[in-house]
Amino acid sequence: MHRVGFVTFAGFGSMGLAGLSAFETANLTNGERVYEITLLSETGGLVPCSTGFSVMTEPFTDTVFDTLIVGATPRLDDPMLGVVAFIRQSRKTARRVAGPCTGAFLLAAAGALDGRRATTHWLFARELAARYPELTLDVDRIYIVDGPIWTSAGVTASIDLTLAMVEKDLGAEIAREVARKMVVYHRRAGGQSQFSTLLELEPKSDRIQRALDYAGRNLKKPLSVDELATAAALSPRQFSRAFRAETGQSPARAIEHLRVEAARVLIEQGRHAVDAIAEQAGFGNRERMRRAFLRTIGQPPQTLRRNSRAM
Numbered sequence: 001m002h003r004v005g006f007v008t009f010a011g012f013g014s015m016g017l018a019g020l021s022a023f024e025t026a027n028l029t030n031g032e033r034v035y036e037i038t039l040l041s042e043t044g045g046l047v048p049c050s051t052g053f054s055v056m057t058e059p060f061t062d063t064v065f066d067t068l069i070v071g072a073t074p075r076l077d078d079p080m081l082g083v084v085a086f087i088r089q090s091r092k093t094a095r096r097v098a099g100p101c102t103g104a105f106l107l108a109a110a111g112a113l114d115g116r117r118a119t120t121h122w123l124f125a126r127e128l129a130a131r132y133p134e135l136t137l138d139v140d141r142i143y144i145v146d147g148p149i150w151t152s153a154g155v156t157a158s159i160d161l162t163l164a165m166v167e168k169d170l171g172a173e174i175a176r177e178v179a180r181k182m183v184v185y186h187r188r189a190g191g192q193s194q195f196s197t198l199l200e201l202e203p204k205s206d207r208i209q210r211a212l213d214y215a216g217r218n219l220k221k222p223l224s225v226d227e228l229a230t231a232a233a234l235s236p237r238q239f240s241r242a243f244r245a246e247t248g249q250s251p252a253r254a255i256e257h258l259r260v261e262a263a264r265v266l267i268e269q270g271r272h273a274v275d276a277i278a279e280q281a282g283f284g285n286r287e288r289m290r291r292a293f294l295r296t297i298g299q300p301p302q303t304l305r306r307n308s309r310a311m
Helices: 020-030 081-091 103-109 122-131 157-170 172-182 197-201 206-217 225-232 236-247 251-269 274-280 286-297 301-309
Strands: 002-007 035-041 045-048 054-059 067-070 096-100 143-146 149-152
Touching: 002 020, 002 081, 020 035, 020 157, 020 172, 035 045, 067 081, 067 103, 081 096, 081 103, 096 103, 096 157, 103 122, 103 149, 143 157, 149 157, 157 172, 206 225, 206 236, 206 251, 225 236, 225 251, 236 251, 251 274, 251 286, 251 301, 274 286, 274 301, 286 301
Parallel strands: 002 035, 002 067, 035 054, 067 096, 096 149
Antiparallel strands: 045 054, 143 149
């Protein structure tokens, strides 16, 4: 029996519990009880969530958990010394410790992220990096596994995190069946971005936005810097400087992201051949598209299509 402990806090978001469904569904799929889930809080008893209902929890004890998941905390200014001490204690015996969303703050406070890569919800990324410079933050990831420490982005990313745990424990076939029953993808790669390309870029000026709009309408074209600069009514040098300042990316990198996102939508629809999609999205050939997918979302187009068909 694999014991899973899940730490909750007053005012937690109800979606924070969604990831636990992967363990529950794995029990049903496997035909026997593989996972035993215990909801925890510092003092035990009923813990209210932000949407009004409460969950019954057990207090922290010396119980050994194979997996400890520290749920998202709504109170980032509360040091929660009891929780931090429990994390430190549990790290000595747990096979893995996870911090989805803002749970990463408590893992960091316990020293679990020192010298490790981690992610969190993009809204809180800057604050996490500022508070805990000992960790290496990679916000453009849905989840990250660094040794025994697992972190993820917010909200639905906790499902990706726990599905990855199920796959690690029980294999890809069981995890795929679990995902199918949950009607979610098996599974978004950990390297996939946690927000869309256009939302990520979010330019500040109309000129750069015009260039991005032009690129989105003309992905089949080469889209050189000169061409984009013309759309923005800037010189190539002015455009490159302004684009990087406003988006944090080079024009070439941003265009690649736009192409990948456009191709991903077509691949998931499943109505077009991969070669045709590569041409439509402006990659020219499937090999260039494959390399771009690996750089951007961590998996090739063929894997994305297989996952879509398995739904």
